[in-house]
Amino acid sequence: MRADARRNRDKLLDAAIEVILEAGGDPARDAIAARAGVGIGTLYRHFPDQPSLLNAVVRRTLERTIEAGEAALAEATDSFDALRRYMHSALDHGIGVVNLIHPLVDVRDPELRGRAGSVIETLISNGRRDGVLREDTTAADVVFATIRFGRPLAVGLSGAEERAIAHRHIDIYLDGLRGSRAAEASPSSPEGAPSARGKRRRK
Amino acid sequence: MRADARRNRDKLLDAAIEVILEAGGDPARDAIAARAGVGIGTLYRHFPDQPSLLNAVVRRTLERTIEAGEAALAEATDSFDALRRYMHSALDHGIGVVNLIHPLVDVRDPELRGRAGSVIETLISNGRRDGVLREDTTAADVVFATIRFGRPLAVGLSGAEERAIAHRHIDIYLDGLRGSRAAEASPSSPEGAPSARGKRRRK
Amino acid sequence: MRADARRNRDKLLDAAIEVILEAGGDPARDAIAARAGVGIGTLYRHFPDQPSLLNAVVRRTLERTIEAGEAALAEATDSFDALRRYMHSALDHGIGVVNLIHPLVDVRDPELRGRAGSVIETLISNGRRDGVLREDTTAADVVFATIRFGRPLAVGLSGAEERAIAHRHIDIYLDGLRGSRAAEASPSSPEGAPSARGKRRRK
Amino acid sequence: MRADARRNRDKLLDAAIEVILEAGGDPARDAIAARAGVGIGTLYRHFPDQPSLLNAVVRRTLERTIEAGEAALAEATDSFDALRRYMHSALDHGIGVVNLIHPLVDVRDPELRGRAGSVIETLISNGRRDGVLREDTTAADVVFATIRFGRPLAVGLSGAEERAIAHRHIDIYLDGLRGSRAAEASPSSPEGAPSARGKRRRK
DNA sequence: TATGAATGAGTGTTCATTCAT
DNA sequence: CATGAATGAACACTCATTCAT
Numbered sequence: 001m002r003a004d005a006r007r008n009r010d011k012l013l014d015a016a017i018e019v020i021l022e023a024g025g026d027p028a029r030d031a032i033a034a035r036a037g038v039g040i041g042t043l044y045r046h047f048p049d050q051p052s053l054l055n056a057v058v059r060r061t062l063e064r065t066i067e068a069g070e071a072a073l074a075e076a077t078d079s080f081d082a083l084r085r086y087m088h089s090a091l092d093h094g095i096g097v098v099n100l101i102h103p104l105v106d107v108r109d110p111e112l113r114g115r116a117g118s119v120i121e122t123l124i125s126n127g128r129r130d131g132v133l134r135e136d137t138t139a140a141d142v143v144f145a146t147i148r149f150g151r152p153l154a155v156g157l158s159g160a161e162e163r164a165i166a167h168r169h170i171d172i173y174l175d176g177l178r179g180s181r182a183a184e185a186s187p188s189s190p191e192g193a194p195s196a197r198g199k200r201r202r203k
Numbered sequence: 204m205r206a207d208a209r210r211n212r213d214k215l216l217d218a219a220i221e222v223i224l225e226a227g228g229d230p231a232r233d234a235i236a237a238r239a240g241v242g243i244g245t246l247y248r249h250f251p252d253q254p255s256l257l258n259a260v261v262r263r264t265l266e267r268t269i270e271a272g273e274a275a276l277a278e279a280t281d282s283f284d285a286l287r288r289y290m291h292s293a294l295d296h297g298i299g300v301v302n303l304i305h306p307l308v309d310v311r312d313p314e315l316r317g318r319a320g321s322v323i324e325t326l327i328s329n330g331r332r333d334g335v336l337r338e339d340t341t342a343a344d345v346v347f348a349t350i351r352f353g354r355p356l357a358v359g360l361s362g363a364e365e366r367a368i369a370h371r372h373i374d375i376y377l378d379g380l381r382g383s384r385a386a387e388a389s390p391s392s393p394e395g396a397p398s399a400r401g402k403r404r405r406k
Numbered sequence: 407m408r409a410d411a412r413r414n415r416d417k418l419l420d421a422a423i424e425v426i427l428e429a430g431g432d433p434a435r436d437a438i439a440a441r442a443g444v445g446i447g448t449l450y451r452h453f454p455d456q457p458s459l460l461n462a463v464v465r466r467t468l469e470r471t472i473e474a475g476e477a478a479l480a481e482a483t484d485s486f487d488a489l490r491r492y493m494h495s496a497l498d499h500g501i502g503v504v505n506l507i508h509p510l511v512d513v514r515d516p517e518l519r520g521r522a523g524s525v526i527e528t529l530i531s532n533g534r535r536d537g538v539l540r541e542d543t544t545a546a547d548v549v550f551a552t553i554r555f556g557r558p559l560a561v562g563l564s565g566a567e568e569r570a571i572a573h574r575h576i577d578i579y580l581d582g583l584r585g586s587r588a589a590e591a592s593p594s595s596p597e598g599a600p601s602a603r604g605k606r607r608r609k
Numbered sequence: 610m611r612a613d614a615r616r617n618r619d620k621l622l623d624a625a626i627e628v629i630l631e632a633g634g635d636p637a638r639d640a641i642a643a644r645a646g647v648g649i650g651t652l653y654r655h656f657p658d659q660p661s662l663l664n665a666v667v668r669r670t671l672e673r674t675i676e677a678g679e680a681a682l683a684e685a686t687d688s689f690d691a692l693r694r695y696m697h698s699a700l701d702h703g704i705g706v707v708n709l710i711h712p713l714v715d716v717r718d719p720e721l722r723g724r725a726g727s728v729i730e731t732l733i734s735n736g737r738r739d740g741v742l743r744e745d746t747t748a749a750d751v752v753f754a755t756i757r758f759g760r761p762l763a764v765g766l767s768g769a770e771e772r773a774i775a776h777r778h779i780d781i782y783l784d785g786l787r788g789s790r791a792a793e794a795s796p797s798s799p800e801g802a803p804s805a806r807g808k809r810r811r812k
Numbered sequence: 813t814a815t816g817a818a819t820g821a822g823t824g825t826t827c828a829t830t831c832a833t
Numbered sequence: 834c835a836t837g838a839a840t841g842a843a844c845a846c847t848c849a850t851t852c853a854t
Contacts, residue, residue, distance in 0.1 A: 002834085008835090025227070028828090030827080038836085044830085049829095050828085140368065151351070153347055156305065168343075173375060231844070244846095247845095251846095411813075430634070434849090436848080446850090551781075559708055582781035613839090638824065648841060650827085650841065651838075653826080657825095
């Protein structure tokens with residue numbers, strides 16, 4: 001691939017992430033091309049259809065998120081701190097796009113999925129081993145929640161406000177994931193209730 | 204207003220809420236009309252432009268949510284339970300639409316805003332007074348979070364899975380909102396609440 | 407026909423003439439009904455389809471115009487004055503609607519056509535007999551021109567300005583229809599010009 | 610601008626003038642696009658909204674009309690002939706569109722307005738200087754009348770019949786604008802009539 | 813009989829995608 | 834390869850007409 005073509009491809013992906021995080025999951029094509037400073041034809045040359053563009057966007061975001069998780073595992077002072085670093089980093093890397101555009105996306109790459117799953121599992125199992133996470137913590141509690149906190153609330157807040165609120169929500173949520181206190185505080189634990197309730201609640 | 208016109212208006216609002224929660228914040232007009240079982244012209248008679256429809260949707264959702272909050276304050280066994288009931292009810296009443304369509308909406312009714320603010324403030328101040336919420340809990344910690352948990356993740360999950368995950372996330376988040384004394388304050392955990400709540404919550 | 411029904415019919419016709427002269431030849435139905443102060447259903451009861459409404463409008467206008475012509479013949483001081491009175495009266499009676507809506511109208515009533523034709527022919531033949539109209543004056547020179555001057559210019563002028571301009575144009579045009587002067591004044595007649603011009607003009 | 614784009618723009622303007630003169634002032638967009646032989650999207654690319662299209666149409670017509678007037682001033686044998694050439698040319702160049710679509714149009718270009726006004730004023734002042742126009746001739750007598758004669762009567766006449774009638778009406782009207790003989794021909798002028806008439810006529 | 817709500821075909825406009833330059 | 838003009842299907846909206854109240 002020629003150098004200029006590679007450069008255009010990168011500009012397009014960056015532009016797509018920006019536009020998606022600003023305007024939602026169904027980005028206007030010319031908006032992306034205009035943001036990237038190229039013609040609409042160039043966008044279609046690099047990404048002939050919608051899935052190919054969105055897949056590339058998700059892939060780029062996932063790669064960055066996984067790297068953030070691996071770094072967190074390597075650098076964190078303890079296993080709770082590792083999870084915390086991971087979730088905040090994912091937010092900063094735009095993990096929200098995954099959710100927004102997912103219906104149209106199909107990232108199958110086994111290597112990528114493997115690394116992503118591995119990072120999450122390690123974060124959770126370390127936390128449970130060290131007694132800093134609830135015993136019943138699942139991957140869904142981390143993955144889906146991270147995606148949820150990455151989505152813009154889109155209520156007219158500035159980007160800075162959005163980010164501040166999201167980080168705050170993550171901190172509170174992480175506190176809810178702590179095992180120790182929950183375990184101590186509720187010896188006659190209500191743990192069974194939620195799942196039971198869940199079953200009854202769904203129609 | 205004629206009886207049939209009122210009926211159609213209600214059908215349209217219900218349909219709009221359904222479609223918005225399924226398909227996102229910019230619902231296709233014919234989809235709403237078709238869902239309501241009326242012609243497209245009828246939709247435009249009742250809601251001549253997009254803001255008027257979305258405002259009505261938000262208003263209806265807010266009214267229901269406020270009522271749920273007032274009921275929670277009246278019926279809850281303790282102030283943490285009241286907040287818990289409120290957040291789960293808001294989710295069940297489709298609070299997520301508020302977020303999704305907010306950019307186009309402008310609900311100014313002071314009476315409604317007053318009631319909404321009053322419910323939230325009471326829930327939080329009661330909780331802090333009783334030492335079951337973090338000292339630094341703010342309205343934003345409740346309002347924005349409730350909206351966030353109300354939004355569909357839209358990752359190809361069924362409606363039932365969506366709801367189960369959202370309720371689970373709320374429970375974890377609520378645990379994170381517990382104050383320092385929460386551990387001491389709730390040794391006799393609120394076993395009854397969940398099942399009772401569960402029954403009341405289903406429509 | 408009940409008295410109130412007759413009243414509604416009249417109100418609708420008056421409203422239709424007003425709306426047509428203001429907004430052009432394709433009047434919006436609800437605008438007419440609203441102007442008349444009745445429901446849209448009432449309009450359709452009286453005039454089940456477009457032609458029936460427009461025919462009634464044209465008929466009413468023609469009747470008034472014919473009466474004006476007959477009065478002009480009876481009261482005028484001379485035959486040129488009769489024609490002048492007729493054209494100005496036709497303008498005041500809204501003759502412009504005839505032209506605007508004609509494509510959709512089909513006034514066949516032989517009696518009406520007979521009276522209309524008779525008035526015009528008498529006006530012209532009297533004028534030629536008295537030497538106050540060009541020898542070559544035809545019915546088309548009067549009928550089509552009268553319609554033309556009755557049409558609003560619609561260039562943002564007020565109703566009063568419109569009427570003033572139209573009456574002024576009629577006076578000038580009538581002067582052009584005078585016979586004596588034309589005959590004497592253009593001995594080196596411009597007759598050749600039109601044909602020569604005609605050749606150049608047609609593409 | 611690319612050569613093909615320029616070509617399409619011209620085709621669209623020509624088509625718009627044709628359609629407007631045939632069908633009236635609110636031309637159907639697909640009709641224009643179809644007449645021009647392009648897609649509807651192309652029309653919107655060149656003229657994103659109605660005013661921009663109609664402005665371009667008026668501008669083109671005005672330019673042609675002004676050129677016709679300048680040519681008439683340069684080539685005419687006398688000052689009455691110049692005015693006659695101008696009015697007939699304006700008709701041939703579709704001056705009628707100005708009137709039909711004016712409410713939606715806003716041609717502000719000072720240079721264009723200046724040239725247009727200058728041509729008209731010169732035509733009239735020359736005519737008055739040479740004694741071939743009524744002393745009280747105004748620009749409105751020429752401009753508005755020219756527009757009026759340019760409008761189709763739309764009474765089911767063919768294009769050729771329309772044009773023949775309009776040119777005939779112009780010739781008669783021009784005769785009415787002659788000054789010298791008007792004074793001589795109507796010594797017992799009907800001056801009283803207009804005002805008396807005026808009283809009766811105004812409501 | 814009058815009313816105005818409901819209908820849906822028709823028209824206006826946007827935007828994803830193709831293709832000539 | 835890059836560009837941006839052209840295309841037309843899809844969606845938004847209006848309004849003539851019908852019909853329940």
